[in-house]
Amino acid sequence: EAQVTQNPRYLITVTGKKLTVTCSQNMNHEYMSWYRQDPGLGLRQIYYSMNVEVTDKGDVPEGYKVSRKEKRNFPLILESPSPNQTSLYFCASSLKDNEQFFGPGTRLTVL
């Protein structure tokens, strides 16, 4: 089944404790992206990747890192999480000229 998977789906952590949210797609998509979704603010792009080893900042990249060492994986790294990073996170992928497919979401709470 063609899909985008994210892990974990839910995470509660404390300020400053490094964490990684994984994202994987099995559709051989070049383009991958991370979004956060917050009430009243909609979906905002954090980082995106046009292909392996090519990443760039989105609208709200502060406090996040990404890497794209393989085509299928695009992990989101929070080196020192803070409470304002409590949010619902979505990974998405696409062929460059087509619609993005979204993962199921990761709900992160930083205490």
Added chain:
Amino acid sequence: GESVGLHLPTLSVQEGDNSIINCAYSNSASDYFIWYKQESGKGPQFIIDIRSNMDKRQGQRVTVLLNKTVKHLSLQIAATQPGDSAVYFCALRGSNYKLTFGKGTLLTVNP
């Protein structure tokens, strides 16, 4: 940069009626527009898309209209059903395949 406005944050319709959800945008360079549906607890799901060289596209019970002159995009849902209840987002693509999302319209279908 791109911005995507929202005409109505909520829309309530009777089952069987037609629904129209609107979006305004500001970036005239946008070449690709997408409508997504997001049900509670799930990631956004692709509904329909339209490219800038078209002004209308139809799917199953859905139609997207694009008016580039006034930078307006709309989603029409025919014979709205309770299963259509969700948040609907418009998204437009700018440079580097970056998607900018509207803040969403909550559609409620009353039986």
